[in-house]
Amino acid sequence: MISQRTAIRLSDGRELIYFDETPGADRTRWPDTRHLPPPPPTSQLRYDPLVDEWVAVAAHRQTRTFLPPSDKCPLCPSTREFASEIPAPDYDVVVFENQFPSFSDRVKPDEITSLTDMVPVRPGVGRTEVVCFTSDHNSSFGTLPPARVRTVLDALADRTTEMSALPGIAQVFPFENRGIEIGVTLSHPHGQIYAYPTVPPRAQAMLRAARKHAEHTGGRNLYADVLAAEQKAGVRVVAGNEHWTAYVPAAARWPYEVQLAPHRQVADIPALSDAERDAFAPLYLDVLRRFDALFGKPMPYISAWHQAVVGEGRDLGYLHLQLFSIRRAADKLKYLAGSESAMGAFVNDIVPEAAAQRLREAI
Known part of the structure; x- marks a missing residue:
């Protein structure tokens, strides 16, 4: 179970939350030392009238991190040699805003509203978060102790509550992809949470x-x-x-x-x-x-x-x-x-x- 919850801001303004199983850790003593560019604007939602569905177009995700070497893993704790997404040298469970989000609240001021009379367009306003289950790069969810699974579940409950309360959210969806066969681009044990602006098909x-x-x-x-x-x-x-x-x-x-x-x-x-x-x-x-x-x-x-x-x-x-x-x-x-x-x-x-x-x- 979660004993301590600590929220900080990364250097580009994204939120990161530590969920610790034992109290007392001063997470604020580990700031993000990187110099990151501002987060990208949110995706674009385009309506497909043929099937009555919305499709997200997020071109910025083309440049997301792809199968980095283990010593450059952005989900591992930071070291003197490499500053990752998690500033602390160790952690239990961490949740943070995705650097390459499918949905976010960062809307471009010149957002278009339609492509044709049949295809309206709107910003993909929502939220996308990454959930790191453990600091151990070589672990997997299946090898976690039951107490850690409970911590992950409590963290998902926390995020579901907060993300469900955001304006315009239709559904909150936590998930994990495992294996390169699935298309995983980071091998560190982690999942994601999507707060959708529309109800998915x-x-x-x-x-x-x-x-x-x-x-x-x-x-x-x-x-x-x-x-x-x-x-x-x-x-x-x-x-x-x-x-x-x-x-x-x-x-x-x-x-x-x-x-x-x-x-x-x-x-x-x-x-x-x-x-x-x-x-x-x-x-x-x-x-x-x-x-x-x-x-x-x-x-x-x-x-x-x-x-x-x-x-x-x-x-x-x-x-x-x-x-x-x-x-x-x-x-x-x-x-x-x-x-x-x-x-x-x-x-x-x-x-x-x-x-x-x-x-x-x-x-």
């Missing part, structure tokens, strides 16, 4: 389905009913405890996909009780170990927290974590080719029941 689809289910069932929650059905069937359940169940969805899109859901409907991470936060760590670490054990090597994955939207439809949300990998065999990846990329129609190579069985037997 996946969340919109989930809201439509949840609203339809509620209308047809007298107000029942869709995810709660799906979870209850999976618990009853049992065949796709991978593991569980008093407060959480981990299961492979019956219609999984990805070769290996697990959802971890609390047994109580809550909107977001801040709404989890202390007992639920404590119970999450051992179950999630167990599932991550099973992923790595499947093929005897680190599994590339995306870990995505689905939280309720901030505005209309919030009552329909049900917090859950979606963990999935594009690896379908020891030497094969699942590429999103024609059907998936062009049409959004997934074809899964692994039967979900078989995936669940393999994960149960992996350890």
